[in-house]
Amino acid sequence: MEELKLSGEGLYNLMKSFFTDGLKFKIKLVCPGFSMSPFIRHESLLTLKPFDVSQQPRFGDVVSVAVHKHKKIIIHRIISVKPPDYLLKGDNNKVSDGWFHKKDILGLVEKINFKNKEYTPRHWQNVLIGAASKSGVLNQIILPAGRHLKHLIK
Amino acid sequence: MRPDTIYTPSQKIICRDIMGTMVIVPIESGIADFNDVMFSFNETGTIAWKCIEQNKTVKQICSAIALEYESDMDQIEKGVKELIDELLEKGIIVEWKS
Numbered sequence: 409m410e411e412l413k414l415s416g417e418g419l420y421n422l423m424k425s426f427f428t429d430g431l432k433f434k435i436k437l438v439c440p441g442f443s444m445s446p447f448i449r450h451e452s453l454l455t456l457k458p459f460d461v462s463q464q465p466r467f468g469d470v471v472s473v474a475v476h477k478h479k480k481i482i483i484h485r486i487i488s489v490k491p492p493d494y495l496l497k498g499d500n501n502k503v504s505d506g507w508f509h510k511k512d513i514l515g516l517v518e519k520i521n522f523k524n525k526e527y528t529p530r531h532w533q534n535v536l537i538g539a540a541s542k543s544g545v546l547n548q549i550i551l552p553a554g555r556h557l558k559h560l561i562k
Numbered sequence: 563m564r565p566d567t568i569y570t571p572s573q574k575i576i577c578r579d580i581m582g583t584m585v586i587v588p589i590e591s592g593i594a595d596f597n598d599v600m601f602s603f604n605e606t607g608t609i610a611w612k613c614i615e616q617n618k619t620v621k622q623i624c625s626a627i628a629l630e631y632e633s634d635m636d637q638i639e640k641g642v643k644e645l646i647d648e649l650l651e652k653g654i655i656v657e658w659k660s
Contacts, residue, residue, distance in 0.1 A: 409607055409648055412585060412600040419596070421580045422587070426594060433576065433589060437596040455593065 417479040424474050427458050427514035434458075435515065439483055443498030444470070446554070447529075447537060452522040454483065456515035465494055465510065468534030470517040473508050483517065485534070487542040499541050500551065563643055565621035568658040569614050575654050577611070584608050586654055601654070606631065610645055614655060620646065 414422055419437075426435060434457045442450050448470070456472055465471055465486055472483045473496060484505055488495035494513060497504040520527045540546035571577060576587045576594060586601040587594050603611055606627050613623040624638050631638070649655040 409601050409603055409645065412583075412602045414580070414585070414596070414600065418580055422578060422585060422596070425578045425580065426576075431576070432592075434593045435596055436593055453597070 420474060420479045420481050423472065423481050423514055427472075432458060434518065443482075443501050444484065445500045446551070447499055448483070448517070448520055449522045452520050454517050454521075455519040456483075457518045458515050459513065464491065465489070465513050465516070466531065466534075468531065468536075468538030470529065470534065471496070472514045472517070473505075474512045474514055475505075476512070481514070485538055485541060487538050497541055499537060499546060502547055563620060563646060565624075566619045568617050568619050569646060569649070569655040570617060570658040571615060572653055572656050577615070584611050601652070606641065607645055610642060614649075617658060 423435065426433060434455055436453060436455050439448055439452050439454050440450065448454070459465065467486055467489050469486050470483060471486060471494075472481050475482055482496070482498075482505060484496040484498045484501075486494045487497045487504065490507075492510040493507045494510065495504055495507050518528065520529065537546065540550060574589050576589055578585050578587065583602050584607075587596070588598045588600070589595075590598075609627050609630060610623050613626050618626070620642060624635065624642050627633075627638050627642065628635060646655070650657075
């Protein structure tokens with residue numbers, strides 16, 4: 409028996425298997441990357457829960473999606489809803505990822521843990537961030553202003 | 563470890579077949595922790611694991627491996643015993659009690 413650390417295609421397949429086999433387990437995994445910064449920081453520990461059959465993803469939700477073409481998982485925010493399709497975008501990205509069918513949405517980010525501080529995103533917060541991200545205000549004004557302010561304070 | 567003992571997967575793990583590799587994922591309080599240590603099996607381990615999932619006895623596990631590999635039974639029994647000890651130690655299987 410060997411210890412195993414999955415990433416890339418292996419992680420994609422494992423997550424797909426967990427969320428599409430009707431298993432009701434939540435998943436904890438570390439989120440690598442900066443595309444959701446500053447709301448989800450690099451190497452935050454995320455808790456994802458599967459969607460119930462009757463539950464619809466909502467505008468502003470941060471969800472994990474299977475990108476079949478590249479056999480990878482992305483965790484980004486829904487910025488437009490046209491059921492059964494959903495437009496996703498990383499908060500820190502300038503362009504969207506494109507539209508995804510509901511069947512490719514694997515789970516919802518329920519909790520975010522960064523440096524042992526746990527945080528549960530509220531729906532109204534998600535909606536506000538989603539609206540700012542969709543309109544471009546987040547990338548063109550809020551995030552650059554925040555970075556500038558941080559630089560001034562330092 | 564008696565030859566007629568049956569072991570069964572623990573409630574604290576989930577096993578998935580990922581691209582032909584059996585992957586053991588630990589479950590804690592209903593949460594599968596992908597950052598925790600996961601385990602996989604080699605080819606003989608995979609045969610043994612499939613037998614365990616089917617509630618087969620230790621003797622049946624050894625026979626199933628002997629069907630696939632040309633090796634003397636003592637060696638197979640030794641390997642199966644080592645694997646079962648490791649799985650028990652890590653809480654991946656438990657002894658089945660009727």
